[in-house]
Amino acid sequence: MADEMIVKELDQVVVRFSGDSGDGMQLAGNIFSNISATVGNDISTFPDYPADIRAPQGSLNGVSGFQIHIGADKVYTPGDKCDVLVAMNAAALKTQYKFAKSTACIILDTDSCKEADLKKAEFKTDNPIEEMGIKQDVIAAPITQMVKECLADSGMDNKSMLKCRNMFALGLVCWLFNRDLDAAAAFLREKFAKKPEVAEANVKVIRAGYDYGHNTHASVDHTYKIESKSKAPGKYMDISGNKATAYGLIAAAERAGLKLYLGSYPITPATDILHELAKHKSLGVVTVQCEDEISGCASSVGAAFGGALAVTSTSGPGVCLKSEAMNLAVITELPLVVIDVQRGGPSTGLPTKSEQTDLLQALFGRNGESPMPVIAATSPTDCFDAAYEACKMALEHMTPVILLTDGFIANGSSAWRLPDITKYPAINPPYVTPEMKGCYTPYKRNPETFVRYWAIPGQEGYTHILGGLEKDSNTGAISTDPENHNKMCHLRAEKIAHIPVPDVEVLGCKDDADLLLVGFGSTFGHLYSAMDEMNKEGKKVALAQFKYLNPLPKNTAEVLKRYKKVVVAEQNLGQFAAYLRMKVDGFVPYQYNEVKGQPFQVSELVEAFNKILSL
Amino acid sequence: MSEYTLNDFKKGQPRWCPGCGDHFFLASLHKAMAELGIAPYNTAVISGIGCSSRLPYYMNTYAMQTIHGRAASISTGFKVARPDVTVWQISGDGDGLAIGGNHFIHAVRRNIDINMILLNNRIYGLTKGQYSPTSPRGFVSKSSPYGTVEDPFRPAELCFGARGRFFARAVASDAPATVAILKAAAQHKGASVCEIMQNCVIFNNGVYDAIYTKEGRAKNAIYLEHGKPMLFGENKEFGLMQEGFGLKVVKLGENGITEKDILVHDAHCMDNTLQLKLALMEGPDFPIALGVIRDVEAPTYNEAVDAQIEEIKGKKKYHNFNELLMTNDIFEVK
Numbered sequence: 008m009a010d011e012m013i014v015k016e017l018d019q020v021v022v023r024f025s026g027d028s029g030d031g032m033q034l035a036g037n038i039f040s041n042i043s044a045t046v047g048n049d050i051s052t053f054p055d056y057p058a059d060i061r062a063p064q065g066s067l068n069g070v071s072g073f074q075i076h077i078g079a080d081k082v083y084t085p086g087d088k089c090d091v092l093v094a095m096n097a098a099a100l101k102t103q104y105k106f107a108k109s110t111a112c113i114i115l116d117t118d119s120c121k122e123a124d125l126k127k128a129e130f131k132t133d134n135p136i137e138e139m140g141i142k143q144d145v146i147a148a149p150i151t152q153m154v155k156e157c158l159a160d161s162g163m164d165n166k167s168m169l170k171c172r173n174m175f176a177l178g179l180v181c182w183l184f185n186r187d188l189d190a191a192a193a194f195l196r197e198k199f200a201k202k203p204e205v206a207e208a209n210v211k212v213i214r215a216g217y218d219y220g221h222n223t224h225a226s227v228d229h230t231y232k233i234e235s236k237s238k239a240p241g242k243y244m245d246i247s248g249n250k251a252t253a254y255g256l257i258a259a260a261e262r263a264g265l266k267l268y269l270g271s272y273p274i275t276p277a278t279d280i281l282h283e284l285a286k287h288k289s290l291g292v293v294t295v296q297c298e299d300e301i302s303g304c305a306s307s308v309g310a311a312f313g314g315a316l317a318v319t320s321t322s323g324p325g326v327c328l329k330s331e332a333m334n335l336a337v338i339t340e341l342p343l344v345v346i347d348v349q350r351g352g353p354s355t356g357l358p359t360k361s362e363q364t365d366l367l368q369a370l371f372g373r374n375g376e377s378p379m380p381v382i383a384a385t386s387p388t389d390c391f392d393a394a395y396e397a398c399k400m401a402l403e404h405m406t407p408v409i410l411l412t413d414g415f416i417a418n419g420s421s422a423w424r425l426p427d428i429t430k431y432p433a434i435n436p437p438y439v440t441p442e443m444k445g446c447y448t449p450y451k452r453n454p455e456t457f458v459r460y461w462a463i464p465g466q467e468g469y470t471h472i473l474g475g476l477e478k479d480s481n482t483g484a485i486s487t488d489p490e491n492h493n494k495m496c497h498l499r500a501e502k503i504a505h506i507p508v509p510d511v512e513v514l515g516c517k518d519d520a521d522l523l524l525v526g527f528g529s530t531f532g533h534l535y536s537a538m539d540e541m542n543k544e545g546k547k548v549a550l551a552q553f554k555y556l557n558p559l560p561k562n563t564a565e566v567l568k569r570y571k572k573v574v575v576a577e578q579n580l581g582q583f584a585a586y587l588r589m590k591v592d593g594f595v596p597y598q599y600n601e602v603k604g605q606p607f608q609v610s611e612l613v614e615a616f617n618k619i620l621s622l
Numbered sequence: 623m624s625e626y627t628l629n630d631f632k633k634g635q636p637r638w639c640p641g642c643g644d645h646f647f648l649a650s651l652h653k654a655m656a657e658l659g660i661a662p663y664n665t666a667v668i669s670g671i672g673c674s675s676r677l678p679y680y681m682n683t684y685a686m687q688t689i690h691g692r693a694a695s696i697s698t699g700f701k702v703a704r705p706d707v708t709v710w711q712i713s714g715d716g717d718g719l720a721i722g723g724n725h726f727i728h729a730v731r732r733n734i735d736i737n738m739i740l741l742n743n744r745i746y747g748l749t750k751g752q753y754s755p756t757s758p759r760g761f762v763s764k765s766s767p768y769g770t771v772e773d774p775f776r777p778a779e780l781c782f783g784a785r786g787r788f789f790a791r792a793v794a795s796d797a798p799a800t801v802a803i804l805k806a807a808a809q810h811k812g813a814s815v816c817e818i819m820q821n822c823v824i825f826n827n828g829v830y831d832a833i834y835t836k837e838g839r840a841k842n843a844i845y846l847e848h849g850k851p852m853l854f855g856e857n858k859e860f861g862l863m864q865e866g867f868g869l870k871v872v873k874l875g876e877n878g879i880t881e882k883d884i885l886v887h888d889a890h891c892m893d894n895t896l897q898l899k900l901a902l903m904e905g906p907d908f909p910i911a912l913g914v915i916r917d918v919e920a921p922t923y924n925e926a927v928d929a930q931i932e933e934i935k936g937k938k939k940y941h942n943f944n945e946l947l948m949t950n951d952i953f954e955v956k
Contacts, residue, residue: 041951044953045951045953046953047953047955194951197951235955238955239955240954240955240956241954241955242952242953242954243952243953243954243955244947244950244951244952244953245951246950254943254946254947257943257946258943261942261943266703268699268702268703270699287946288930288931288933288934288935288938289931289934289935289937289938289940289941290940290941290942290943290946291931291935293702293703293927293931295698295699295702295927297695297698297728298724298725298728299724301692301695301725302692302695302698302724302725302728305688305689305692305695305696305699305725306695306696306698306699306702307699308688308696308699309668309686309695309696309697309698309699309700309701309703310699310700310702310703311699312666312684312686312696312700313666313699313700313701313703313704313707314703314704315703315704317699317703331689331692332689332692332695334689335688335689335692339686425947425952428943428944464663464664464666464684464704464707465663465664465684465704465706465707466663467661467663468663469663470662470663470682470683470684470685471684471685472678472679472681472684472685472686472687473685473686473687474678474679474686474687474688475671475687475688475689476687485679
């Protein structure tokens with residue numbers, strides 16, 4: 008019977024694992040994305056977890072999800088709605104069903120839909136499937152029971168056995184997509200290298216889940232296969248945005264030949280950067296977990312004065328506290344990279360959710376005339392390049408630089424072709440020259456770039472003082488002279504304005520678009536997918552996604568004025584649109600704004616953009 | 623012999639008010655640095671905001687006057703990045719203990735190898751006369767016209783509470799003793815806190831009158847020296863003894879008390895109980911303790927950071943970015 012099963016070939020599929028936050032959904036999702044990447048599929052993932060550390064078990068608030076988009080070809084987003092929804096309990100079914108397509112296959116653990124579970128999930132009847140009006144395929148399997156039976160001889164206690172439930176679901180999904188289990192087994196043995204008995208139990212359960220699907224056909228009439236198509240040859244790994252950011256910093260420090268210093272304080276969703284860098288002592292990376300956000304940034308300014316590549320990482324609420332020390336880096340003209348992994352605000356807001364609402368804070372949120380370059384990464388893998396470029400810009404232009412990412416790309420992951428960092432541009436800080444010995448003053452600068460020279464302590468003949476008080480442009484002494492202050496404000500502004508950044512690229516129908524989509528940073532994948540879909544429908548749409556926000560690319564005004572209609576789409580109430588209007592005279596775009604803490608939905612974007620086209 | 627003189631460390635013309643204790647302190651710091659013999663270019667002086675935080679402008683070293691309260695943080699980052707450079711952190715009582723209180727206690731707790739100078743005049747001078755976190759309860763100032771209704775910090779207590787390993791105290795006008803504690807602080811490995819009692823002639827004049835002159839100190843202060851009996855008075859006629867859980871002042875010759883009965887100072891004692899009692903002594907019943915009150919060895923943060931890096935370098939097999947990449951699950955598309 009098994010041999011008669013039809014295997015359908017798909018171009019792409021979206022799978023969402025969901026369960027209680029203790030059910031190991033992130034791990035199951037990670038393994039599935041990893042083994043898919045291994046066979047050469049393109050992947051994009053999005054973990055969607057609750058803010059509570061551990062909400063009551065089985066409750067609606069405690070549901071954690073992990074969505075994976077797998078494609079034979081390039082995929083740009085974790086996908087709108089899913090084709091397969093794994094719901095490990097009643098609460099997951101209730102809260103996550105809205106993320107499933109009407110044709111989606113639902114996998115449900117019926118053992119976690121008992122009376123008490125249904126009550127916690129606020130179901131009124133004893134048939135959750137019927138109550139929710141679910142009409143499509145449901146693989147309703149007694150997963151808990153089968154896991155217990157599978158591990159009956161393992162000598163494990165009940166609690167440890169239940170921890171393996173996620174692997175049963177993963178096994179079922181692997182069967183559904185004809186995935187080879189060897190890769191999953193290898194992953195588990197590596198992950199649980201110190202607990203081989205746990206690894207073997209998990210491997211056993213994953214196979215049991217696979218076999219269950221295979222033997223029963225699990226109420227579906229076909230399985231799927233996603234071939235790998237156009238991937239460029241080379242070595243790849245699956246990487247999250249936060250990890251890519253950390254890697255970018257390490258690569259930049261190595262290329263610059265400087266010690267990497269991270270001063271930080273734990274904050275969701277930025278903490279993984281601290282975690283990642285703290286691991287790499289063998290590369291000489293120094294991480295200091297400071298007493299607060301203020302010290303995270305202030306100590307980094309101190310490290311920069313000492314001659315390190317100094318970085319501080321945080322999220323929006325942390326930027327509020329760091330802005331004072333960031334401003335010190337502005338006036339002392341010291342290199343510093345400030346990473347803002349944006350989350351929902353204001354205040355504590357939505358710590359685990361993502362939005363783009365810190366843009367104006369990054370651009371303007373400091374006292375005085377305080378210009379600072381701002382770069383926004385456009386995808387999980389672009390976080391590597393963006394972090395590298397932020398370091399290069401900070402070191403070569405003697406300025407703090409803000410790198411904006413957000414919870415969506417920081418925690419999301421995709422397949423990343425390993426970079427050859429010798430091919431990345433060299434980093435050349437403006438160090439003092441021997442001719443300056445004995446006559447160095449800190450605010451004398453290169454007349455073309457307006458960049459001052461960097462004298463690192465420990466060198467004879469270059470002692471100097473920096474500080475938060477305004478200084479004379481020539482002597483470096485404290486100065487309250489009106490003309491000098493005016494001059495220094497202009498110099499600091501000109502220095503940033505003169506930083507060269509690449510032109511913004513127009514994608515899609517760049518010659519004859521009826522509508523130009525404009526976005527910045529992490530929304531690239533969704534906007535690109537929306538454009539692609541509309542162009543396939545015969546519409547003429549183009550996209551300009553901005554990565555360099557200050558200074559803006561030189562062709563900004565020309566691009567924005569080239570098209571009949573322009574819509575600025577962003578996950579805030581219009582901050583980028585307002586900024587562009589300020590910078591480009593006479594620019595009046597349409598706006599698409601959403602602040603839900605969730606990524607855009609491509610289908611909703613297409614609908615909105617079609618409406619604009621028809622106006 | 624040091625190859626440096628006072629003049630190698632001097633710069634500019636200080637602009638504090640005439641008679642300000644900061645002038646005295648600056649001269650002592652220059653002298654201590656010259657005697658220590660560490661090159662000006664291997665020295666960093668880092669301050670926050672306030673009258674005393676102007677001090678780095680008068681140092682011919684690498685220097686930074688930063689932002690209010692953050693000098694300890696900036697010094698921390700600097701020292702971790704550059705353990706080879708000697709760091710002096712200059713703060714007043716407002717900078718160090720009010721807005722910068724959190725950074726103060728954590729720098730002390732971590733035991734970063736920096737010299738933390740607390741110029742304590744018990745007043746806010748630069749903002750023209752508000753009470754500070756070291757002003758006594760009931761203190762009348764522009765922001766407390768009817769007297770404060772709060773108790774002050776005692777810097778030693780805060781330092782000891784944060785597990786401080788070095789605490790010393792001097793009066794700004796007492797140059798030899800100031801130079802001595804600054805040198806001891808520099809030679810101590812780890813965070814060393816020096817409280818400098820410093821008079822503000824404009825807004826809090828006379829606050830240290832009892833000990834500001836040599837004669838006053840003879841009567842009202844005790845110079846503590848490790849291994850020496852705790853004697854004080856114009857003719858060293860008084861001493862300190864332990865009584866129950868506390869200390870008491872005794873007169874030699876009275877009740878058969880001889881020098882043998884007097885407590886001998888032990889700055890190196892790990893248990894800080896008696897050291898704290900000494901640090902908290904106040905007039906009129908007790909003399910003010912001056913000198914190095916506590917000086918014990920402990921691992922420093924910056925050394926531990928470097929040691930851990932060396933250890934992990936030996937244990938891990940990846941030492942550059944490309945090797946780091948290869949520690950991941952890599953798959954190849956052909």
